[in-house]
Amino acid sequence: GQNIDQPTEMTATEGAIVQINCTYQTSGFNGLFWYQQHAGEAPTFLSYNVLDGLEEKGRFSSFLSRSKGYSYLLLKELQMKDSASYLCAVRDMSTLTFGKGTMLLVSP
């Protein structure tokens, strides 16, 4: 089984930087994904990590430490449209399990 933990809510200001943490416990690790989900919409893919280190993609970066069972998603130059739920998901040998999501509210 898997256990994925992330904060329920975060708030930040437009233009700022925010880091959303995710810790996980899994019986077999085969990659970690971050998804963004706006209210009433389907989740959309943001990033993937399978090796330790930082993956950068534009304003978004994701970090992984497999020994610590830890990842974070870093969002820079926040925009109002970044207000959404951010889902951490871990793939093991058979499936893809999601955390409960972190609701990010960006204010002007």
Place this chain on the structure above:
Amino acid sequence: GAGVSQTPSNKVTEKGKYVELRCDPISGHTALYWYRQSLGQGPEFLIYFQGTGAADDSGLPNDRFFAVRPEGSVSTLKIQRTERGDSAVYLCASSIERTGNTEAFFGQGTRLTVV
């Protein structure tokens, strides 16, 4: 198709009735997942198919829930004797394979309301 298609987009049914939810994955995607999502929660895993077979059905809550994928493409999630607690958005996702950097693409979901 261009993306994962789920039908119907909305379904209202009476308690005790039987419902079928359909998922048409991206062409060529062998892996297919069903999730259930309640308001304010993350997607809850239900079942995973690799090709025609259910590789992991450990997330199905009870024997009222069943899913099939007879030809390795379209999948149907079937719920018998629906209960009010089954009300949720049912999401389907597909990916090329189950390993590696193969992101899962989600459909828009079916919002099921049991009254």
